[in-house]
Every structure is written in structure tokens, then in C-alpha cells.
Amino acid sequence: MNRISKSLVFATASAVVTLLPTLAMAGQITWWTPNWGEQRARKLAADFEKANPDITINIEVTTSQGLPERVLTALQSGAAPDIIEVQHAWVQGYAQSDLVQPVDDLLKDSSDYNKAALNYVTYQDHLYGVPYRVECIGLLYNRDDFTKAGLDPDKPPQTWNDWTADAKALTRDGVFGMAITAGGEVGNTITRALPLIWMNGGDIISADGKTATINTPQAVAAVKYYTDFFTNGYSPDSTLQNDGVANRQLFIAGKVAMYQSGQFDIAPIQQGAPNLKLGATPLPHPEGKSSACILSGWSYVIPKDAKNPTDAKKFIQFLNTTDNDAYFTDTFPARISSLQAQRFQDPLLKPFGAALADGRPAPNNPHWVQISQAFFDGIQRILTKQQDVQTSMNQTNDDIQSLLDQ
């Protein structure tokens, strides 16, 4: 008798334990969100739970360190959360490997979304992510340096001719007019130089990803324009050591008057040099052409193995209303209507917001890291005067082509 009752208790307990997760799934959403937006995420989750008392949101906070590996492991493990925030550029890979669900039904008003962001998350005509955050690189400058050099700080450079002329005028008294990157983080240099190539009508590889195009006249002219900032002495002596962070340090130290960066540098600059009068403008463009930038940012994806995709979709729709997207994003919202929110009317932010419309996705190629390295090496060969621009870009073109041929 005793044994039988024990067995019964055990059987019931096992049944409960087995059933628990299934029961818990209904009305539960697990959401992986990065740490920088945690407070705002908790507020939005609470608002949603209030309006939908039958749904509970479990927030799991992620950090950028090692996130791609962590997300990939979760997606492949079969035990994925319901919503993950990932960078736009990762989504295509997930879609190709059938790890995330199509979310076409979530986007009723696609014309209200940044076009480049939607391009990133579209694979074979289906949408695999909902973009919510976008950002672009612009030009930051020291307004006092402009005044000292006899330039009007309210009229930052708009065209390439202005840009060079201003860099020349600003290079004085131990200050360098315009710092380019050509060292440190390899990716930084391509984010800053590739937009110039695009503006000038060139590209690094063809649209079909089969041909290297970095030695075309348009691309070579743009690379020459970029590297001339150093060759003419407007970029610091340490340029070959400098990436985005190093240039920010030089800007804070008052050694650099202009440099390319995103609005993520505004806060560190204001903290590091509270008296520095900061100005910002979209990247200048060649005469008669329009500006460009590499767009980056974040999207929501629903894993293939999500336990509760229905409620997850409902929650994403809530997160991406015009107001909530404007509230939640750390930089800029992917929704165009959200840009009207008060917080984006700051004069320092507006130029970055204006640049978003010119944003283009980075090429999607399995050899992208090596292509970036080949381009970076080419820029360094020019700056170290080993090769002229055309010869160097011919070699870079060969290096990239050998990667594309593999």
C-alpha cells in the first residue's frame, strides 16, 4: 500500500513537472534585450502586461560581448526565446539557415520604415526581422576651432570641396583639420571610407557579389579623396594607429577639429570635454551628388523554435508603434514617423537623423571580414607611400576577386 501510494505520488509529480513548461508557455513571452535599454524595456513590458493581463513577459538581459555566438547557439539549440534583438546584418544568415520565422504579417505600413533597414532583413522577398533601431556615421566638428580658423561654425562643409578647404583651414597651431581612420579596428575604416565610394558612384563589389569593383575610376577617386586628408597633412601623424575610438580621444584632447563618427560619440565627448562646443553634420558629398552612409542598427526576430510566436508577434506590434519605437531606441528609430518625437529634435542629433535616409546596407558577403581586411591593407599601403592609389586599389581588387572566386 505504502509502496503504491509512493509510486502514485511520484507519477503525479513527474506528470506535473513534465506538463509545467507546456502550461507556462501559454501567455508567456521570453524576450532577449540588450543591457543598454533594460530600463526602457522593463517599462514597455509592464505597460504591455497591464493592457494584456493574460500575457507575462520574461526579460532576459543580454550584453554585446559575445552576443552573436550566444544568439546563434540559442537559435540552433531548439530552446530559443520568443523574441531576440539582433543587429540587422545578422538576420540574412539566420534566414538562410532557416533559424528564424518570416514576419511579413507584422509590417502593415512598410513605407514608414527605413528602406535600408528593411533591405537588411529581407531574404527571398520575405521579411525575417522587424527593424526598430537605425544609425549612421556623420561628421562631428569643434565649433570653436571653426571660429578660430575664420570659418562659420553654423556652416559646416556640405560638399567635398568645402570639406577639403575646411580641413586645410582648420589645420593650424598643432590641431589637425580632419582625422581619418586607418588603424586599429579594421571595420572602422570601411564604415568611414565606403560611403565616400558610394557617393562617387562606385562600390567595393558588384551587386551580385561576383566581381571586385574597387579599382574603378569612381572608387579610386573616392579612395584618393579619403587618403588625401592624410597625404596633405590634415589628418594626424598617428593616423595609421587610429580607429574610431582613438580619433574620439584626439578630438576630446583638442588635437583634431573634425572626424567621422556616429551620435554614440556625443555623450563620451560631452563627458570628456564638457566645454568643447560640438557641431554635427551629415557626411559631405561630391558636387552635384548626394550623401551616403552605411546603415547599421537592430531588429526583433522570432526564432523558428519560439514557444509562443503568436503572443510574441502581438508584443512586437506593441513595441513598434510610432511612440514606443521613438521611446525604446537607443539611437534612432527605424520608423520614419517616430523621428518626429521631441527627443530627436536636439540640434546635435538632427544631422544624424537626416543622414538616415541616405543609409545603405553593407554588402552581404560570406567573405566580408576578409574583404574589409584587404581594403584596410590597401589604404595602409597608400598612407605608408608604398603604392599610389591606383596601384594599391588594383592589388586590393585582385585580393578581393580571389576571395569572391573561392
Add this chain to the structure above:
Amino acid sequence: MARSITGYFFILPAMIVLALLIAYPLVYTVYLSLTNSAGALTDRNFINVMRPAATAISFVNLIYWVGASVVFEVVLGTAAAILLNQKFPGRGFVRSVTLIPWVVPSIVAATTWAWMFHTEFGIINYMLSGAGLVRQPVGWLTDIHLVMGVMVAINVWKLFPFVAVMVLAALQAIPDELYEAAKIDGANFWDETLYVTLPQVRTVLIAVTLLLVIWGLNSITLIYAITQGGPANATLITPILIFRLAFQSFQFNQAAALSVVFFAVTAVIVAIYMRISRAGEVA
């Protein structure tokens, strides 16, 4: 017969561990180098890694890096050991201080040196320009003609204490009678060094040099932490190229192919060295 079989059984566990730790990775690397990501047999990996100009550059740089490093490490280390073997006040203290570079973790040393050699913020340029020795800041890490020399200098600074300690130990094992005999024959300090000291530490020097060559060929930390192989591949050595291929680009098959080529080159260098040193011993 039976006795010898029993013996094999005793060494079996050790052989299994060795096979798992050394033979398996070696064989697997060769396998990876000969297959594509789908596992099919191919020679493309070798063709693909040998095609870029950077591969040839990395081998040339590697020879420069190892050759220059080893020569200066051995010369400086031996000189330091001979000095530290003399009797002078505070000898124990100086011996301990000499060891510091070797004790400092490589990554800490690399980061510190990178800052000291920085063109704009570095203390070395600051002191040089402060003393009026240079007008323009020197591009220690950005000038392609200087940067490899700087890397070698940092590497020598890091490793000469190791040579010094090893040679010092050998020096202390030389019986005093030899020196006394030399003195009686009228030898001065240089004669003693040349005809007594150096021949006595020869075997240690050979072993240490071999270690230094192997470490030099495998080293990645110093250069990777300071220049990542730049500027314009001026400090790119093969191990960095292999690291980039495998862990930045995830091209494991190509990285394996380059590793196999690298292994062959290394094996040839070490074999030549051992042949020469053995020939010297016989003579």
C-alpha cells in the same frame, strides 16, 4: 619477448594521452586542409591561401622577426649572464630586476609598449621632442621601415632575461679551477670568456636557441596586440595570418592549409638547425 610486451603495456596510457593531444590534432589539421567545408577532397585550400600577396610577405617577415629576435636575445642574454656572474655589491638585487621583463605577462607588456611608442601620446616621442632630439614625432609603429625593428626590440626586451637565467645557471656550474688554471696561464677577462666560459655553456646555448626559434615562430601575442600585423602588413607574420583566417574569417580549412605549409617550413628550419648544432658537437 614477453617481458618487452609487458613494458609496452606500461607505457600505453602515456602513449594514448600523447596520441590524443598531439597526433590527433596534427592529423585532423592535415585532413581539414585537404577537404572543403562539406568534407570533399580538394586542393583549393592551398591554392586559395597561397594566392594573396600577404602570404608570401608574412613568411619573409617571419624569417626577419625570428632571425633578428634570436640573435639579439642570445647575444644580450649571454652578455647579461656573464655580467651577473661577476661578484659585485647588490648582485642579488640586480639579478632579480633583470628578470622583470620575462615575468611581466606578454599582453600587459605589449599594451604598455604600444602606448609608449604611440606617435601622438607616447612617452618616447614626448621625451625625444622634449630633449630637442626630434622635431617631428617619430612614427615608431606607423613607419613601415621602423615598425618591425621596434617589434624585435620589444621581443628581445621580453625574452633576453630568459637566456640570461639559463646561461647564468650554466655559468655557475663551471668549476672555479678552470678559471684559476686560465689565470695562471695569464688569461685576462676576455680570454676567460672566449676560451673557458663560452665553450662550457655551449650546450645550454644550443638548447636555448632552439627554444627561442620555436617560440619566435609561434609567437603572436606581442605583434597582434600592438599592430595586428600592420601597417600595410609590415609586421604580418604567418601565425597572425593563420589566426585571422581561422578565428576572424572562420575559414578553418584554409587556416589548416596554411598551418600545414607553416609546419613544413618550420620543420625544415628546425631540422637544419639541429643538423648544424650536432655537426658542431661532433667536431
